[in-house]
Amino acid sequence: MNKRLEQYKELLQVLPRNNVKNSRIYMKKAMLMKQAATIYKDELLQDIKRRYQSIVIEQENEEIKNLENYLEDMKKNLYLLSDFNDSYEKSGLNVTLYDLKKFYKNDLTKVNQDIQVSIEKFLLVGVKLGPSDFNYGEEVEEYMKLFFQEANPDSESLKDSFDKLYWKSPELIEHIYLNLRYLYFSYKKSFEKYYDNKLKDVQITDKDKYLKEYQNYLAKYLLLKSSDTKILQDQFLDGTLDIKEYDDAKINKLRESLILKETNQGMLDENFLKLSYTLFEYKNYLRFKKVIDEIKKIHEDKGNKSLTKAILKKISKCEKKIKKMNKKIRCRRRFRGPLANVTKFYSVIDANLIELKDLYNEYDEAKFKEKVSTSLNENSTLLDILVLASSYKNNLAKIFKIDNEDMSDSDILNEEKALNEFIFYPNNTIINNITINDTRDLVTIIFDKYKLMNINITNEQLEDANLESVISMVNKILVNNYINRSNIKYADLNSACEMKKILDKEVKEVKE
Amino acid sequence: MDEMEMEKIDEVSLDSLSNESILEEFKEVDAFLKVVEEEIKRTDIGDSDE
Numbered sequence: 001m002n003k004r005l006e007q008y009k010e011l012l013q014v015l016p017r018n019n020v021k022n023s024r025i026y027m028k029k030a031m032l033m034k035q036a037a038t039i040y041k042d043e044l045l046q047d048i049k050r051r052y053q054s055i056v057i058e059q060e061n062e063e064i065k066n067l068e069n070y071l072e073d074m075k076k077n078l079y080l081l082s083d084f085n086d087s088y089e090k091s092g093l094n095v096t097l098y099d100l101k102k103f104y105k106n107d108l109t110k111v112n113q114d115i116q117v118s119i120e121k122f123l124l125v126g127v128k129l130g131p132s133d134f135n136y137g138e139e140v141e142e143y144m145k146l147f148f149q150e151a152n153p154d155s156e157s158l159k160d161s162f163d164k165l166y167w168k169s170p171e172l173i174e175h176i177y178l179n180l181r182y183l184y185f186s187y188k189k190s191f192e193k194y195y196d197n198k199l200k201d202v203q204i205t206d207k208d209k210y211l212k213e214y215q216n217y218l219a220k221y222l223l224l225k226s227s228d229t230k231i232l233q234d235q236f237l238d239g240t241l242d243i244k245e246y247d248d249a250k251i252n253k254l255r256e257s258l259i260l261k262e263t264n265q266g267m268l269d270e271n272f273l274k275l276s277y278t279l280f281e282y283k284n285y286l287r288f289k290k291v292i293d294e295i296k297k298i299h300e301d302k303g304n305k306s307l308t309k310a311i312l313k314k315i316s317k318c319e320k321k322i323k324k325m326n327k328k329i330r331c332r333r334r335f336r337g338p339l340a341n342v343t344k345f346y347s348v349i350d351a352n353l354i355e356l357k358d359l360y361n362e363y364d365e366a367k368f369k370e371k372v373s374t375s376l377n378e379n380s381t382l383l384d385i386l387v388l389a390s391s392y393k394n395n396l397a398k399i400f401k402i403d404n405e406d407m408s409d410s411d412i413l414n415e416e417k418a419l420n421e422f423i424f425y426p427n428n429t430i431i432n433n434i435t436i437n438d439t440r441d442l443v444t445i446i447f448d449k450y451k452l453m454n455i456n457i458t459n460e461q462l463e464d465a466n467l468e469s470v471i472s473m474v475n476k477i478l479v480n481n482y483i484n485r486s487n488i489k490y491a492d493l494n495s496a497c498e499m500k501k502i503l504d505k506e507v508k509e510v511k512e
Numbered sequence: 513m514d515e516m517e518m519e520k521i522d523e524v525s526l527d528s529l530s531n532e533s534i535l536e537e538f539k540e541v542d543a544f545l546k547v548v549e550e551e552i553k554r555t556d557i558g559d560s561d562e
Contacts, residue, residue: 495531495535
C-alpha cells in the first residue's frame with residue numbers, strides 16, 4: 001500500500017477534534033489530504049486510461065465484416081431454394097394474408113398495410129390490381145375503391161369509411177382476404193413464372209451448389225466470429241462474458257472433467273470444437289423435436305396423399321358463383337342505373353363467402369399434409385422435415401402452439417427464426433443423416449462418438465435441463481483456447497476489464 | 513506534516529508499476545477519498561465543545 005496514504009489514514013485517526021480549534025486544524029489537514037489524494041487519483045486515472053488504450057484492440061477484423069455482407073446478400077435468395085413450397089409461400093403472401101385473416105389481433109393501420117403489402121406482391125410479379133379486382137361484396141367494393149384512391153394505409157378517410165362499413169359488414173376484412181386468395185389463384189401462373197425467373201435472375205443454376213457455397217461461407221464466418229480476439233475482448237469488456245471464469249486454472253478443471261485421458265492438445269482442441277457443434281445441433285434438435293414428431297405423424301397417415309383436389313373443386317365452385325353474381329350486378333346496373341336493386345345477388349355472394357372461409361382454412365391444412373405425405377419418403381432426413389416445416393410458416397405456427405396455445409406472435413417469430421438458423425447451420429451432422437424412420441437414440445450416438453474422440457459426455461449432461469451447462473463448459477474451453485492463441489494476454493485482458501469498470505464509473509460520476 | 517508535504521502522494525514513478533499494482537493503488541486512493549470525505553463531513557457538522 002502507498003506509504004503516504006497509510007500515513008494520511010493514520011493521521012485522520014489520531015488528530016484530535018475535541019474542541020473547535022482542533023477541529024479547525026483537523027478540517028484544514030483533511031482538506032489538504034483530500035486535495036492531494038484527488039490529484040493522485042486523477043494521475044492514476046490518466047495512467048489507467050493510457051494503459052487501457054494500449055491493451056485494447058480497436059481494429060475490427062475486416063474479413064468478418066466482408067463475410068457478413070456477403071452472407072447477407074446470399075441469404076436474400078435462400079427462400080428460392082426450397083422445393084417443398086410454391087409461389088404462394090415464396091412470395092410471402094401466405095404470411096401477409098394470414099395476418100390479414102387474423103385482423104382482430106391488429107389495428108386498422110396494420111390491416112391496411114397488409115392489404116397494401118399484398119397488392120405490392122402482385123405488382124412485383126407483374127400484376128397491377130385495381131378497384132375492379134375487388135368485388136367480394138358491396139362493402140369490399142366501396143372500401144377498396146377508396147383504398148386505391150387514398151393510396152395511404154393510414155388515411156383518415158379510410159378509417160372513417162371502415163368505421164361506417166364495419167357495422168354494415170363486420171366480415172369486411174375477411175372478405176378482402178378471401179378476395180385476395182381468389183386473385184392469387186387467378187394470377188398463380190404470373191407468380192410461378194416470376195419465382196422461376198427469379199432463380200435465373202440471381203444466377204442460381206444449381207440450388208444445391210448455392211446452398212453448399214452459402215454454408216461454407218457461413219461455417220468460416222461463424223468460426224472466425226467466435227474466435228476473433230477483438231470480438232471476445234469486447235464481450236469481456238462489456239460484461240457479456242465474465243473474465244474471472246476464463247483463467248487457465250478454472251478452465252483446466254473443466255477440461256479435465258471432460259476428457260477421458262491426456263492426449264495431443266491440438267487434437268483435443270479440434271474435438272472440443274466439434275463437440276460444440278454437436279451440442280448446438282442437439283440443443284436445437286430438442287427445441288424442434290415437437291415439429292419433427294408432428295410431421296412424422298402426418299407422414300405416417302396414409303390418407304393424406306390426395307386431400308386438396310376435392311377442396312379446390314369446392315373453392316372453384318364458390319368462386320364461380322361469386323363471379324356470376326358480380327356479372328349479374330354489373331349487368332343490372334348497366335341497364336337500370338347505379339341504384340338498381342341488387343341485394344339478392346349480394347346475399348348469394350355473402351353466403352358463398354361464408355363457405356369459402358371454411359374451405360380456405362381446410363385447404364391450407366390439407367395442402368400442408370399433402371405436401372408432407374407426397375414430398376417426404378423413407379430416405380428423407382430430419383433436416384428435410386424441418387426444411388419442409390419452415391417452408392409453411394402458418395402451419396408451423398400451429399405446431400408451435402400445440403403445447404403452448406397462448407404463444408405470442410413475437411415468440412412464434414423467434415422460434416421461426418431459430419428454426420431457419422438451425423436448418424442452414426453448416427455444422428449439422430446428425431439431422432442430415434438420420435432418416436425419418438430411424439429410431440436410434442441420439443444421446444447414445446453422441447455419447448459413443450465422443451468417447452472415441454476421448455471426450456467424456458454423460459447421458460445426464462445431454463438431458464434437456466443440463467444441456468446449457470455443458471454447452472457453457474465447452475464454450476469456455478474454446479474461448480480460453482482462442483485467448484491463449486491470440487496476441488492478447490489473459491492478465492492484460494483481466495486488467496483491461498477492471499480498468500474499463502473504473503473508467504466507466506468515472507465518466508458516469510462526471511456526468512452526474 | 514505541512515502543506516508542501518501534501519502536494520504529492522506518488523513516491524514512485526507510475527510507469528514502474530504493473531497493471532495490477534496501478535489498479536490496486538487506484539482502489540486504495542479511491543477508498544481513502546471516501547474516508548476523508550466522510551471525516552470532513554463529520555467534522556464540518558462536528559460536535560466539538562468550546
